[in-house]
Amino acid sequence: MNLNEREARDRLARARIARLATSGADGRPHIVPFTFAAVDDRILHAVDHKPKRTTDLRRLRNIRENPSVSVLVDHYDDLDWELLWWVRADGDARVIEDEAGRAEPVRLLREKYSQYRERAPEGPVIEIRVTRWTGWAYR
Amino acid sequence: MNLNEREARDRLARARIARLATSGADGRPHIVPFTFAAVDDRILHAVDHKPKRTTDLRRLRNIRENPSVSVLVDHYDDLDWELLWWVRADGDARVIEDEAGRAEPVRLLREKYSQYRERAPEGPVIEIRVTRWTGWAYR
Numbered sequence: 001m002n003l004n005e006r007e008a009r010d011r012l013a014r015a016r017i018a019r020l021a022t023s024g025a026d027g028r029p030h031i032v033p034f035t036f037a038a039v040d041d042r043i044l045h046a047v048d049h050k051p052k053r054t055t056d057l058r059r060l061r062n063i064r065e066n067p068s069v070s071v072l073v074d075h076y077d078d079l080d081w082e083l084l085w086w087v088r089a090d091g092d093a094r095v096i097e098d099e100a101g102r103a104e105p106v107r108l109l110r111e112k113y114s115q116y117r118e119r120a121p122e123g124p125v126i127e128i129r130v131t132r133w134t135g136w137a138y139r
Numbered sequence: 140m141n142l143n144e145r146e147a148r149d150r151l152a153r154a155r156i157a158r159l160a161t162s163g164a165d166g167r168p169h170i171v172p173f174t175f176a177a178v179d180d181r182i183l184h185a186v187d188h189k190p191k192r193t194t195d196l197r198r199l200r201n202i203r204e205n206p207s208v209s210v211l212v213d214h215y216d217d218l219d220w221e222l223l224w225w226v227r228a229d230g231d232a233r234v235i236e237d238e239a240g241r242a243e244p245v246r247l248l249r250e251k252y253s254q255y256r257e258r259a260p261e262g263p264v265i266e267i268r269v270t271r272w273t274g275w276a277y278r
């Protein structure tokens with residue numbers, strides 16, 4: 001069954017890990033697992049370390065070339081496929097590097113993950129504005 | 140630390156679920172969770188049900204428009220980030236619809252998943268030829 005938008009948004013926000021698909025000017029899709037904080041229709045991520053150049057990381061380069069992204073959270077259960085569900089958030093991303101813009105996302109990430117309270121992420125922030133929520137659950 | 144190609148291939152093959160990123164002619168990335176069987180440098184998936192047209196499913200339409208795909212398997216542990224790892228397989232995909240071509244992939248999927256032994260997938264097969272293995276583990 002399809003999940004409604006609110007249910008999809010809630011399930012994604014509660015997840016601890018998601019996957020981010022980007023696609024650069026070359027049209028080749030690229031996928032990475034990523035930690036995130038979600039607020040309403042925004043999904044926020046921060047790169048752990050400062051890359052030497054912001055073009056160094058493929059996810060950042062792709063977003064600069066093509067802001068369209070797709071984010072997925074899914075639940076798998078090998079014994080009972082009736083427990084399967086997934087949520088996809090499609091939208092547009094941008095890279096935030098200035099300290100003023102990084103402050104709120106980094107604060108939210110530190111609230112969500114104890115690991116970031118021990119050591120805050122130092123790299124650029126990716127902010128995704130979700131334009132479409134899609135979700136499915138077996139039951 | 141980076142995983143070598145053999146380790147990356149082995150970890151992906153043992154996983155029960157992966158994520159597939161495709162990107163169509165419009166350049167928008169798309170991401171879905173998917174079951175698969177992996178043999179050497181091939182990753183095989185079958186759609187559960189026959190779509191009315193093979194252009195109906197976004198993953199199939201995208202692959203027909205642009206064969207480049209990216210597949211991800213990852214392991215997350217909320218309590219201990221030292222257990223984190225991921226494997227990415229980049230390559231080219233094609234859609235197989237004829238029964239002769241579907242036979243081996245469906246057989247391998249039924250060997251791997253008991254659910255498919257109860258009810259075989261009926262839809263088109265996606266065959267991915269991996270051209271690049273990438274993997275990382277915290278330790």
